[in-house]
Amino acid sequence: xxxxxxxxxxxxxxxxxxxxxxxxxxxxxxxxxxxxxxxxxxxxxxxxxxxxxxxxxxxxxxxxxxxxxxxxxxxxxxxxxxxxxxxxxxxxxxxxxxxxxxxxxxxxxxxxxxxxxxxxxxxxxxxxxxxxxxxxxxxxxxxxxxxxxxxxxxxxxxxxxxxxxxxxxxxxxxxxxxxxxxxxxxxxxxxxxxxxxxxxxxxxxxxxxxxxxxxxxxxxxxxxxxxxxxxxxxxxxxxxxxxxxxxxxxxxxxxxxxxxxxxxxxxxx
Numbered sequence: 001x002x003x004x005x006x007x008x009x010x011x012x013x014x015x016x017x018x019x020x021x022x023x024x025x026x027x028x029x030x031x032x033x034x035x036x037x038x039x040x041x042x043x044x045x046x047x048x049x050x051x052x053x054x055x056x057x058x059x060x061x062x063x064x065x066x067x068x069x070x071x072x073x074x075x076x077x078x079x080x081x082x083x084x085x086x087x088x089x090x091x092x093x094x095x096x097x098x099x100x101x102x103x104x105x106x107x108x109x110x111x112x113x114x115x116x117x118x119x120x121x122x123x124x125x126x127x128x129x130x131x132x133x134x135x136x137x138x139x140x141x142x143x144x145x146x147x148x149x150x151x152x153x154x155x156x157x158x159x160x161x162x163x164x165x166x167x168x169x170x171x172x173x174x175x176x177x178x179x180x181x182x183x184x185x186x187x188x189x190x191x192x193x194x195x196x197x198x199x200x201x202x203x204x205x206x207x208x209x210x211x212x213x214x215x216x217x218x219x220x221x222x223x224x225x226x227x228x229x230x231x232x233x234x235x236x237x238x239x240x241x242x243x244x245x246x247x248x249x250x251x252x253x254x255x256x257x258x259x260x261x262x263x264x265x266x267x268x269x
Contacts, residue, residue: 083119147232
C-alpha cells in the first residue's frame with residue numbers, strides 16, 4: 001500500500017453509502033483521499049453515472065479541511081476492473097459494501113470473492129446498515145500455513161493508525177507437528193507486533209466447530225470492531241472458498257479486511 005488513497009466502488013444503493021461512510025471514518029486519521037468508483041457497461045452511461053457520483057459527494061457537504069473525494073466512472077467489468085484500477089493507482093485499500101446477514105448477503109459473498117480473487121490490493125467488506133465508528137479491537141485468525149500471516153502487516157498498519165488492540169486467534173492443534181508449526185507462526189506474529197509497539201493478545205482456541213464460527217463468536221464476546229484475514233485458497237474456483245466467504249458474510253456484521261496472499265507482490269512477515 002503506497003498511495004494515500006482508498007477506492008470505494010459505489011452502485012448508487014445504500015450498500016455503496018455504507019462503504020463510503022466507513023471509508024470516510026477510516027480516512028480521517030491520515031487524511032487519506034477517496035476515489036468513488038462506478039463501473040458502467042457502455043460510454044453512453046458515463047455522463048449520468050458521473051452526475052450521480054458527484055451528487056453523492058456534494059451531499060456530504062465537505063469543507064476545505066476535510067478529506068478529498070473525487071469521482072471516477074469507467075467502462076468495464078466489476079469483476080476485473082475494480083482490482084485493476086486499484087492496482088494502477090496504487091490504492092491502499094478497496095472498500096465495498098454488502099447487505100446484512102439475510103437475503104442477498106450470501107449471494108454477494110460469492111460475488112465479492114470473484115473481485116477479491118483478482119485483487120492484489122487489500123479489500124475491506126462493510127455490512128450495510130450497521131453503524132461502526134470505533135476501531136479499538138481487531139481479531140486476526142491465523143493457521144499453520146505461512147500464507148495466513150500475510151494479513152499481519154496490513155492489520156498492524158490499521159492498528160497503529162487507530163491505536164487498536166489486535167487479538168490473534170488460532171485453532172488448537174492436537175497433532176504434534178502441526179502444533180509446532182503453529183508455535184512458530186505465533187512467535188513470528190508476536191515479534192512483528194512487539195517491534196511495531198502494537199498491543200496484542202494471542203489465544204489458542206479449542207472449540208469444536210467450524211473455525212469461521214469460532215472467529216465470529218470470539219469477535220462478539222471481545223467487542224471487536226473488525227475481522228482481518230488472509231485469503232489463500234488452493235481451490236481452482238476460489239470464489240467458492242467457504243472460509244473466507246463465511247467471514248465476509250459474517251452474521252456479527254463485522255467489517256472484514258482481506259488480503260489475497262497469492263497475489264501480493266512481496267511477503268510481509
